[in-house]
Amino acid sequence: MNTIEPSDRIGVAVDVVIFTVDDGHLQVLLSRREHEPFEDRWALPGGFVRPDESADQAAERELTAKAGLVGVFLEQLYTFSDPARDPRNRVVSVAYYALVSRDRLGAQAGLRESRWFRVDHGAGEVQVPELGLAKPCLAFDHDRILEAAVHRIQGKLEYVPIGFQLLPQRFTLTEIQQVYEAVLGHPIDKRNFRSKLLKSGQVREVDAYRTGAHRPARLYEFTRRTF
Amino acid sequence: MNTIEPSDRIGVAVDVVIFTVDDGHLQVLLSRREHEPFEDRWALPGGFVRPDESADQAAERELTAKAGLVGVFLEQLYTFSDPARDPRNRVVSVAYYALVSRDRLGAQAGLRESRWFRVDHGAGEVQVPELGLAKPCLAFDHDRILEAAVHRIQGKLEYVPIGFQLLPQRFTLTEIQQVYEAVLGHPIDKRNFRSKLLKSGQVREVDAYRTGAHRPARLYEFTRRTF
């Protein structure tokens, strides 16, 4: 118990659930696997933790390597350790989730056959409609990881201001409402949403308007800029 | 990236923060380490995950082996993976926390030089007064793990009914209030606490009284008996 036997050693990986909101829907970045096991199946971006880095660092590294993203919101989600979760080797996965705004997605997201997929979660069930309704639709236990990540951001959104991670620096109140609706999966009353958000002091109005096909919309920014 | 090199393998351990409430205070079970590193220092009970078990199973096994506890509330907390957290080998620790009622603590808790220590957390700082105020007072990064566990149960207690895990099946309203006060670290108004708890439907009164030195107190039990 005080020394580590080789047999006690286990592969440690990170998997990152990268979310964005686009087109009024929650989206997740998936990569097509290029190797066995689960070759050609869609999976969460991930990889092994190196001997000299923490899991947090490994997750950041994955984020940069697989999605070209630096400095985005990233938090640990849960550790998945079923001995059978990888059919070949014993691998424990420390799962993370990241939130990215559309405007930080450049051409990078085309790297390594990876794409954004819409995530639906109407009646409790979390689904990736493009991949069919039958579970599992992802490699390994990534369906479970995705489901846990969706539940986490839903719960967290209600009491911590993480919504702005999914928005550009300046945004309209309608845009932030759409983010909330996409994450929570249900419509929200416009007047209640706006008055609550403004009273909370999380946002401040700026002297600019988003101009478009109709009446221009006032722009806002978050008061606490993190990172 | 598709096969695991020996150099990618890392020791995977679990550490369990076992809480109880006694004497109006939150208490944590610590074991004295019998080996290097940190020999003779107090530490959270823990051990390596075996090749054929999940981290959850390893945590349950530790709970039984180190504290004689079976079937108690146990949840994953966070995974600690700083490469320097163990000065000798690379070990990632999946931390858990457990909640136990005093009445389930038998003579078992004397095993392997382990004892309960009071945990204080008045002004945000989490401290084990008996071990002094200077940090670190525990082995490895166990101070950080303990702190994270205290924050977790404080947050969770406010919106999920986990308080009854720290109580015997039947209890008085004063007893459950003392549990809340011990965990949250501040006094609570008696009338507000009672009316809120009763209105929530979490408890049901039973036809029995706790008799003692003064007026007998009505006993209650939780409506949802888990496990």
Add this chain to the structure above:
DNA sequence: ACAAAAGTGTTGGTACTACACCCATGT
């Protein structure tokens, strides 16, 4: 002029806080 999204207040109900006195029992 019209289509489309922006913007704006009130009302009723519910939940939370603060607060002080009488009751039942053992000694």
Add this chain to the structure above:
DNA sequence: ACATGGGTGTAGTACCAACACTTTTGT
């Protein structure tokens, strides 16, 4: 009888949900 913990209600405030119309712009 008294000391000790058990038990109870109300009033003010803050938050939440439901709800519909006017304004501004581009076409």
